[in-house]
Amino acid sequence: MSRILIVEDEAIIRSALRRLLERHDYHVSEAGSVAEALAQDPQRFDLVISDLRLPGDPGTELIGHAAPVPVLIMTSYASMRSAVEALKLGAVDYVAKPFDHDELLETVSRVLHQQAVHSAEPPDITEPGGKAQPMIGNCTAMQLVYTRIRKTAPADVTVLIQGESGTGKELVARAIHQQSKRDRAPLICVNCAAIPETLIESELFGHEKGAFTGASSARTGLVEAADGGTLFLDEIGELPLDAQARLLRVLQEGEIRKIGSVETRHVDVRLIAATHRDLRALSKTGEFRLDLYYRLNVMQIDLPPLRDRDEDVLTIADALLEKACTRHDRDGLRLSRAARREIRDYPWPGNVRELENALERGVILAEGHLIHPDDLGLAPLTTRPSSPTPTSGSGHQASATGGMASGEEGTESSEEDLSLEDYFQHFVLEHQDQMSETELAHKLGISRKSLWERRQRLGIPRKKSPRRRTG
Template sequence: MSRILIVEDEAIIRTALRRLLERHAFQVSEAGSVDEALALEPRGFDLIISDLRLPGEPGTDLIEHAAPVPVLIMTSYASMRSAVESLKLGAVDYVAKPFDHDELLETVSRVLHQQASHRSTPPDVTDAGGSRQPMIGDCAAMQTVYTRIRKTAPADVTVLIQGESGTGKELVARAIHQQSQRAGAPLICVNCAAIPETLIESELFGHEKGAFTGASAARTGLVEAADGGTLFLDEIGELPLDAQARLLRVLQEGEIRRIGSVETRHVNVRLIAATHRDLRALSKTGEFRLDLYYRLNVMQIDLPPLREREDDILMIADVLLDKACQRHQRDGLRLSRAARREIRDYPWPGNVRELENALERGVILAEGHLIHPDDLGLRPNQPSPPHPLPEAPPAVEEHFEAGPGGEGEDLSLEDYFQHFVLEHQDHMSETELAQKLGISRKCLWERRQRLGIPRKKQARRSSV
């Protein structure tokens, strides 16, 4: 059971949050200020949810005191600039008040899920640019993939990675190479589908000068360039039959012969192959050599499509969104609740690659601090209104589970609004009330009228 510390000086909000989280199997403690939170040893919790403005020190002070425990900041909807500043100081995320319970629970679950996945440490991968990052995902299928990578990498056997386009087959190949005994040697990645059929043998095995028209100089092939290291052949199902025969000899004898040469060269290469096609079915139609399939399939790793990784989709989206925001210098940009639902429910035929492209598009097109479904452009064939409305801030009419009565009683945000105004209007001005609730003075007046909450009567000045 995850332990959560709520730091909030308003008792009504603090109680409402505690009851909501306890109903969803979280263990909750409370504090009214940073000093009270520090007395509870914040590093012993799994998550801290803190108001930004507190008596004494601000909630952001807990980011340093509680590290590495994540701190989720609460702020009024009108204070987005403060929320962005909180993120820059190291807050894991923020939620705007007043908020609905679905948004809060989704954010809490996501943050805790990310923390748990970091503890399980998926394999680190160094990308083509040299930066290291862990593979993303914590679902059961991906845990199986991580286990297979850890067991396969040191064995120095041929590996066949199968999965749909965009599922991250090259990431798996890089992880295997980096955890193998060949990590200090080169990893050569080749997309067989991207090389013209007439050039594939020359690219892979090299050629001598004058071997064919245009061969003005001798050239080392990619197999030879990978000598001592790893050769990753993506989309190996697209390899022509002649090239398949040459590759089979590399696997059987460790030998290559450049085109136009009579000299045989020995190479020591570990082969990792990947495909989205059924190689056994291709072998039955004569499109792929069955003996090569058996040589390749010493160890097989199956990558699940994104649509089967429901628990990981939003986590992957958050990581990819952060990278896109950094590339385009859009700090503080977030997915709206509607956009998160769209991402969660979309079938993703293009898998992670399609998700990355959609988020890139969303970062470029978004106006304000939220990315909406129309910005993602996932369903272009569906008619959309000519002027899409921005997502409205959570309204006080939405229900928030809590209540001073019993465990089963609900206190709606409308009730909270009324309770808060009546309790504080004697010592707070209308402007202060509106700021505390995160709404405008006009909105405060309209809700007073609708709910029948009278304003405090001002004492009349006596005339002289």
């Protein structure tokens, strides 16, 4: 629950504002002047809402004392010039009195959301047998992921992580577990797609001796092994329907029954599930239980694909390169300028996993102290595969952030596309020597992925840079 401090000398306005905010689940404190506000330590709050004109010091005095807590200034319509001055002094925004309730609530919600996003720090993750290292990336989409992890981890609720293959869903699951109250208990990770359908129930729920052919001894299932801790089920969309029914009982009743047993056992397990598929769509085709989907989707975390994390790509590449150099004893290797451009402009349909493999390849093949584009082994632009496009029956989703599929991006009609063909070709051919793919896309008003797809559709190859072995 967000904590808000209201600083207003008129008791009627202060009281009305408090009731309004408390009805919307905010925890509210009051002050009648800057001095009273300072006595309550404004840095303890998530937001300060202050009138501009107060007895004694003006409300803008709180901006410096409250920092980094945002200060929202209230002012009358007759004092708009003063409100602008307050913004220059560092106020996060202003609302005019008499204010509209919906507008005020919307402003408060927006400011608090922005504050939570900007203050979100990457969570530390301890790999098995390794030291704690923070997750990599500071783009807006990942800031939202960090915020959701921070809020979700201690809540001990079921979590559904959605994202394309290779985006780091298991890392998010580890971060949630390690920041939860179960961090001293085991985290059991299971890839549902990697276990044969005939064995999945036995693996998850265990079996008694003689329960089926080959069951020469009793076996404890992975759900029971995670008792007291966290069970991470990756690619849960691949789970057979019979196993789904058993898992639903675990979530509803906290009970399991081994194959071949008549006894039920109580388990205390937090479930984190992950998928690259649209489970709701799968439920419509009968491939996934809708009641299980609702049980899983208490909290949802959407992981963005690497192509939507422009500012993070090179940062991630540098971190992965350092690890690859350590593994292969190739200290001192670095990426050439051309290789960095290639990494920045490539759409990475395989996401972080594909980037990691390319860098591993580069470390092995590099001669000298530089890794060049040829060492990375990336497919030429004209033959690079596009990201999976969802169809009505496939259940694949467009992106982890709920974005549009490649064919939907821009939603341009064929007539509009044809009318722009000549201009597009002329512009790209004329400027591609001087501009990067990102700059070209920005000038054309489209995404870099859309630029790549149009190149392929219109047969416009990307101009190759002269092959020079320089950094």
